[in-house]
Every structure is written in structure tokens, then in C-alpha cells.
Amino acid sequence: MDRAAAETATALVPGIPRDAEGAVFREPWEAQAFAMALTLHARGLFTWNEWAAxxxxxxxxxxxxxxPDTGETYYRHWLATLEKLIAAKGIATPDTLHRYRDAWDHAADRTPHGQPIELKPEDFR
Structure with missing residues (x-):
């Protein structure tokens, strides 16, 4: 992850869970969602003001x-925002996003703990 981009996002987007060193994540998928947003911002899909709003x-x-807004669901909201912006900008349809999410779930279910998850054609069935 680009450290400078992560620091900028952490400074500009309110509510990001952080410690003295920057953003913190409870699960790997949270870091991945964060990184996807950084990448799409860097590619010009949205501004940080648009993202924050x-x-x-x-x-x-x-x-x-x-x-209940205890902070435990923050990155679920982050991911939902990411999906909505991707659909709104015409990058992918909601159906495509659901298709990939289902394929990812299938791939994760068949992958032993600790191993990298790989999408295969059969995950899309």
C-alpha cells in the first residue's frame, strides 16, 4: 500500500480507525478495501471530498x-460506499459486483486457512 496515499486518506477522511502510525485494521479484508479505495482515488475515480461525503x-x-455505530462496522460501510461509487461511476454494475462477491465467497470457502485465495472459473458458477 502506498504509505503517502494512506496517510493522506487517513488525514482527509473522517472516522478512519487509526493509531499513532496511521490506519489500523481488524481483518485483512478491511486493509484490502482501504487499498482498493486508495487505488481508485489515485486513478481519478473520485476525490477524497466525494468519498467522505x-x-x-x-x-x-x-x-x-x-x-449501533460502535466502530466495528466502519469498514463494512467503507466497502458499501466503494461498491456504490463503482456502480454509480459505471465501472461495474451491481450485478457484476454481486457475481464477484459470490465467487470470492466460494473461493474463500474452499481455501484452507492461511493459504492465498485464488478465484477460478468454477467459483463463478
Whole structure:
């Protein structure tokens, strides 16, 4: 992950769980979602102001639906925001995102703990 980009995002996007060294993650997928957002920002898909506003809207929707906002769901909101922006910008349709999410779940289910997850054609069936 590009450290300078991570530091910029951590400074500009409110609510990112952090410690003295920067963003912190409880699970590997949280770091991966963070890195995907950094990469898409670097490619010009959205500005950090646009990202922060979209993330704030997602968190407000979740809170209105009963999310207790304890911080444990922060990266779930991050991922939902990422998926919504990708769909809104025409990068991938919601159906494509669901297809890949299902394939990833299938691949993860068949992968032994500690091994890298690899998507295979049969994961998309």
C-alpha cells in the first residue's frame, strides 16, 4: 500500500480507525478495501471530498437502520460506499459486483486457512 496515499486518506477522511502510525485494521479484508479505495482515488475515480461525503451518507443510512455505530462496522460501510461509487461511476454494475462477491465467497470457502485465495472459473458458477 502506498504509505503517502494512506496517510493522506487517513488525514482527509473522517472516522478512519487509526493509531499513532496511521490506519489500523481488524481483518485483512478491511486493509484490502482501504487499498482498493486508495487505488481508485489515485486513478481519478473520485476525490477524497466525494468519498467522505458518500461514506458519511452510507453511515447515516446504516445508523437510521439501527447500526449501533460502535466502530466495528466502519469498514463494512467503507466497502458499501466503494461498491456504490463503482456502480454509480459505471465501472461495474451491481450485478457484476454481486457475481464477484459470490465467487470470492466460494473461493474463500474452499481455501484452507492461511493459504492465498485464488478465484477460478468454477467459483463463478
Amino acid at each position: 458518500s461514506l458519511a451518507d452510507e453511515i447515516k443510512r446504516a445508523q437510521a437502520s439501527g447500526d
